Amino acid sequence: MTYHWKNIFKESAGLLALMGFIGVVGGSVLGTIEETLLIYPVLLFLVPILNGVGGNLGAVLGARVSSAFHTGRIEPTFTDDELRENMLVMIGMGFFVFFAFGLGMSIANFFIDFRVTSLEIFTVIIGAGFITILSITLITTVVSLWSYHKGLDPDNIVIPVETTLCDFIGIISLALMVWLVIGL
Amino acid sequence: MDKIEVIKETLPLLFLLVLGGALAGSVLASMERVLDMIPGLIIIVPAVIDMRGNISTTLGSRLGSAFHLGLLHQGLTSDVGKENIKGSLALSIFTSALFPVFLWILSLFMPFEVTYTILGIIFLISISTGVTAAFILILLTFSIVAFSMKLNIDPDNISGPILTTAGDVFTLLIMFGYANLFGWVIL
Numbered sequence: 001m002t003y004h005w006k007n008i009f010k011e012s013a014g015l016l017a018l019m020g021f022i023g024v025v026g027g028s029v030l031g032t033i034e035e036t037l038l039i040y041p042v043l044l045f046l047v048p049i050l051n052g053v054g055g056n057l058g059a060v061l062g063a064r065v066s067s068a069f070h071t072g073r074i075e076p077t078f079t080d081d082e083l084r085e086n087m088l089v090m091i092g093m094g095f096f097v098f099f100a101f102g103l104g105m106s107i108a109n110f111f112i113d114f115r116v117t118s119l120e121i122f123t124v125i126i127g128a129g130f131i132t133i134l135s136i137t138l139i140t141t142v143v144s145l146w147s148y149h150k151g152l153d154p155d156n157i158v159i160p161v162e163t164t165l166c167d168f169i170g171i172i173s174l175a176l177m178v179w180l181v182i183g184l
Numbered sequence: 185m186d187k188i189e190v191i192k193e194t195l196p197l198l199f200l201l202v203l204g205g206a207l208a209g210s211v212l213a214s215m216e217r218v219l220d221m222i223p224g225l226i227i228i229v230p231a232v233i234d235m236r237g238n239i240s241t242t243l244g245s246r247l248g249s250a251f252h253l254g255l256l257h258q259g260l261t262s263d264v265g266k267e268n269i270k271g272s273l274a275l276s277i278f279t280s281a282l283f284p285v286f287l288w289i290l291s292l293f294m295p296f297e298v299t300y301t302i303l304g305i306i307f308l309i310s311i312s313t314g315v316t317a318a319f320i321l322i323l324l325t326f327s328i329v330a331f332s333m334k335l336n337i338d339p340d341n342i343s344g345p346i347l348t349t350a351g352d353v354f355t356l357l358i359m360f361g362y363a364n365l366f367g368w369v370i371l
Contacts, residue, residue, distance in 0.1 A: 003246070003264050008271030009278075016238060016279050023231025024286040028294050048212075049205035052349065055237070056201055059344030060194055063245040067252045067340050089187055097198045155245040159344070160238040167234060 011156045019164040026167055042105075042114040042121065043178060046128070050170035053097055054132040055163040058140040061090045062158035065144045069154060076148045083141065090137050098129025116182060124177040131173035136166050186338075193341040204349035208233075208356060215360045221367050222305055224298040227290070228283045229359070232313065235279050236355045237348040240321040243272045244343030247329045251339055256329070265326070272322055273315075280314030281307070301370070308366050313359040320358075321351055 064086060068074035074082050102125035106118035114121055140162045147157040212229070219226045246268055250256050255264050284307040291298045298306075328346055332339040 003250070003267040003271070005267045005270035005274060008246070008268065009274045012239075012242060012271075012275055013278055016235065016275060017282055019238060020231050020235055020279050020282055021286050023234045024228055024283065024290060027227040027230045028290055028296065045206065045209050048209045048352070049202050052201045052205035052208075052352070053198055056198065056345040056348055057194075059241050059245075059348065060190075060341060063241075063248050063340040063344055064190070064338075066245060067249045070249050071252055085187065086190075089190060093191060093195055093198060096195070097202065100199075101202055153246070153249075155249050156242050159241045159245060163234060163237055163241075163348070167230065 008156065011153060012160070015157060015160055019160045022164055023167070026164075026171070040115055040178070040182070042116065043124075043174060046125065046174060047171060049101070050128055050132055050174060051163075051167045053094065053129070054136045054170055055166040057090050057094050057133060058136040058162035058166060059159050061086060061137065061140045062144055062154065062162055065141070066148075066154040066158060069144070069148050076145055078141070078145065087137050087141055091133055094133030094137075095130060098125055098133070102126045102129070120181050123181050124174070127177040127181070128170070128173040131176070132166065132170050135169050135173075136162060139165055189338070190341055193337060194345070197342060197345040201345055201349050204353065208349075208352040211353060211356045211360075215356070215363075218360055218363045218367060221371065222302060222309075222363055224287055224291075224296065224302055225306060225309070225363060227296070228287055228306065228310065229356075231283060231286075232280075232310065232359065233352050233355050235283075236314075236317050236321065236351045239272055239275050239279070239318070240325055240347045240351055241344050243268055243322065244325050244328065244339065244347050247325065248338075248340040248343060251329060251333065256333070269322055273318055276314045276318035277311070280310045283310045305366050305370055309359060309362045312362045312366075313355065316358050316362075317351070317355045320354055321347065324350060 065074060065083065069076050074080050102122045105125060106122040109118045109121055140158060143161050144154045144158050147154045247256070250264050284303050287298060287306060288303055325343065325347060328343050329339045332342060
């Protein structure tokens with residue numbers, strides 16, 4: 001495997017342009033619901049955290065799986081045991097982080113008033129966090145396998161797709177949990 | 185599988201990420217004034233941050249694979265390193281130039297308007313931020329891989345989280361520096 005900058009550019013440019021466009025659309029959508037989120041400022045504060053943790057877990061999974069495909073350590077099929085184990089470890093870590101973060105925020109609620117109850121903030125974080133983690137693990141794995149079978153370098157494809165989708169899923173799952181738990 | 189290894193190397197970073205996300209959120213909140221001065225800038229902020237993360241984490245991921253394939257043995261200044269730097273820079277310039285175009289296209293369909301002066305300012309901010317942040321993050325990516333090689337850590341487990349978190353904070357700070365500069369000179 002050799003690298004040439006023109007190949008790197010060719011393989012990534014179209015995809016990144018598409019992801020950039022989706023990102024700008026997302027930006028304008030977030031811009032329009034900003035005022036609703038401003039009623040509960042704590043929810044705005046959750047957006048970068050959901051996107052950050054979800055996107056990064058996907059990035060770690062994607063990078064690990066890509067390297068393992070290249071070296072042949074993981075068979076590029078959904079039924080590979082080591083692939084499944086990798087997915088489970090990511091889901092476990094994600095759940096743990098959001099559980100701890102939810103607990104921390106509901107305790108913080110006693111000292112800083114977030115204008116919601118501790119149970120509400122805990123449920124919103126756990127729910128939105130779990131939805132984001134589960135979807136992003138699945139998306140990352142599917143995109144890794146797909147790009148590998150298409151003969152593309154997963155290193156160039158998986159992370160851009162996964163992080164862009166994570167931003168959307170993070171915002172949507174947050175909105176969903178707010179609607180279910182607090183109501184809009 | 186090296187389950188314990190990935191948990192040990194990744195989990196502490198995830199907790200740092202929660203703090204990093206909070207920091208990025210606070211930086212964004214404190215830049216309210218300049219966002220008000222350049223209407224439309226807020227719309228490209230998430231996409232610009234995301235793109236920085238994408239370009240640097242794909243670089244990190246490629247270098248990680250190269251490391252596992254044993255291609256980095258001659259050091260990071262080898263052809264593998266140089267071609268990856270050139271690829272990253274080319275992608276940064278290309279995508280940065282696209283954001284004002286996307287914004288203009290969206291303004292035709294979405295309920296917001298941008299003037300050509302504002303589009304010009306956003307073009308300058310986007311390109312300058314893209315190139316400046318690219319240089320800083322390429323340097324950071326190579327440092328992370330070199331550091332992992334030295335400490336015998338798998339770069340795949342740490343490069344992503346560090347790059348996106350540092351990328352968010354650096355990109356926001358650089359972007360608002362340029363936004364203030366160009367906004368002040370032109371408006």
